[in-house]
Every structure is written in C-alpha cells, then in structure tokens.
Amino acid sequence: MNQLRIGLTGGISSGKSSVSQLFKQHQITLIDADQIARDLFAPNAPLLTSLKNKFGDDIFFSNGELDRKKLGKIVFNSKEDLAWLNRLTHPKVAENIEQQLAAAISPYVILDIPLLIDKSGQVPAHLANFIDRILVVDVTEENQINRLCARDNLSKADAQSIIANQSTRKQKLALADDIIDNNGDFNQLETQVEQLHNYYLTLSDN
Template identity: 40%
Template sequence: MLRIGLTGGIGSGKTTVADLLRSHGLPVIDADLIARDVVKPGEPALAELAEAFGHDILNEDGSLNRSLLATRAFVDAKHTELLNSITHPRIKAETARRFAVAEAAGEKAVVYDMPLLVDNGLDKDMDLVVVVNVDAETRVSRLVKWRGLTEEDARRRLDAQISDEQRLAAADVVIDNNGHLECLDRQIADLMVRIRGLEVE
C-alpha cells in the first residue's frame, strides 16, 4: 500500500488539498481529527493536559478549550514540546491502527494528512511526501481572516513549526497554493497521475 504524506505549514491550505485528493477517491487519514479524538472527555490525554496547562483549559462540559490551550502551548518551544509529549504518542498509535485498517481493506494508496510530518521525522516512513507551500505573509493573513487569530498569535504558531525550507527539502512533490483554485486543481490532477503510476509499479 502506497503511503502518501501530505503536509504544509499552518494556513497553507493543506486541508483543501486533502479534500481534493479525497474527491479523487483516495482515503485520507487526518492527524488533526485523530488529535481531537485523543483529547475527548474521558481520554487519559485530556487529564494530563489539564495537569500540565491548568484545569481551566476544560470547558464546563469537560471538553477541551482548544483555543485557550493553544495560547499556552505555543508560547514557546518548551510548552509546545510538553503538549507534543502528551498527545503525539496517542496520535501515533491511532494512526498506525487506521493504516492497518486501510491495508486490510485492500486500499492501494492512503493519504496521511499530517501538519508535523517533517517536524516529527515521519516523512521518512512515507513513499511519497507532498508539501503544500504558501508564502508566510499570505498564511498569516489567512489565519487572521479565516480562523480569527490575532496577527501575533498567527506568527507565533508559524514560528513554532519548522522552517519552510526544511519542509520543502523533504518534499517529493510541492503543491504551490499561492494562486487560484483552478491552478490548484491542475496540480492535483498531475499528482494523481503520479500516484496512479506508483500504485502499479
């Protein structure tokens, strides 16, 4: 089974690319969705996060206040690493389970949509690494406009990730998402040709 790692810096439009690949029939394992699942009420990771970052990160119904956690977890590298040490082992285990399910179902290729693919060295486990690339200033403006972040918070989150240069160095395919959707569609079509070719090798 072909494992396709899909990544990109925050605000790059990686989710849009994942949706387009899904529309072409590729199953997608979404690390962000898995990350939400592992911190649901009753999950051990949620209790550990409350201990590490303060019990007020829990809403009245016991769910995680993700925005409050983010303001504390991304304040510096030390706190980001603390967050990762709690959540990443659970995300890794659930991801492995979902890959196994896909392989057992006879899937020929699976997309792993993972923001920190290169940051965590997981690109080396992929057969093909696809990086969605957008210039940093555009990503900041998108985060402010579409996610409601302050400019300061947006830049802090960008800074918490590896550099664009490091991410691009790991890429087998770079999707340029600085332009219009039509341009993106053409690049996805070309990528699908490459993927289908790899499936039959």
C-alpha cells in the same frame, strides 16, 4: 502491492484542507492527524485524566471540556511540559494511524499531518516510519499571512507570530518529494492534484 503513503503538509493557511478534499474525490483514503489528536482529548477520553493529574482543573472549561488554548499556552512555554505531553500523545497518535493504514484499501494513502516537519526541520521519529513521500503545499509568506488574517480575523503581527512557531517554508521545501504550488486559483490546484494522483497511481503499481 506495497501501500504507498504520502505525508501531506504545509504551513498554516497554505490550503492543505482543499488539497485533502481533492484527493478524497479520487476515492483515496485520507488520514487526518489533527482529527486524531482532537479525538484523543474529546470529552470523557481516558487521556483527560492524565492531563488533569498533571496540570490541574485550570485547563478545563466548567463543562469539563479541555481548554486547548490554555493547555497550549502552558506547553509551548515549557520544554519539559511539552516533552511530557508528547510522550503521552505520540504513541496514541501512532497507534491510531497504524489502525487506519491497516484498514485502508485505496492504492495509496494521504496522511494529512500539518506538523509533519517540526521546527528543527525534521520529521519526528514517531511519524517517520509511516511516510514514503512528503508532499508540501507551498505558498508565499505574503499569501499565507493574507489568507490567515482573512480566515481568522487576525492582525498581521499575530499571523506572523503563528507562522514563526512552525517550521519555515525553506525547511519544508528542503524535505519535499513533491510540491503543490497553491499561489494560484482553484483550477490550477485541481490540475496539480490530478497530475499527482496519476503519478502516485503509477508509483503504487511498482
């Protein structure tokens, strides 16, 4: 049986985490790309030495932990620095995903990758080979802004700025094989995940 691999994505505050947890309740393996990235830069991780050599001590707290906000400010204001960071991290992320896929035993696998679709509206090359189908959790921009403001205590302008740094809703929907509409309540979300779970089971049997 070929392992069916579903790339789960959506804008910030779209409800990806809730969807992921619902799939986990069906005993489906979940691979969390954000957690992989966090683990790469955990205290004493080997990659921290490369970061320190490149950017100096300013991107670290006094206790030696990485200041992700400072690093983010640097790389998102410099295409060259961002490209360097991607060259450093992408192979490691891909290697970790491969290891987790090899260990997965569920009929299909959910790969939770918030930035699966980049700002150009494409799936980055280091991720494309891992994905058979793209599942987008969709919300209106109004709901997205309201949820983000409430969750992170942000102004509307700050929320809009964060959203503008991601691929657009239109770009995500253009690449979606499957869509979950998360503008409703939790019961509606649960029903949609249940339906997709059953659908993915039928696909994984082929």
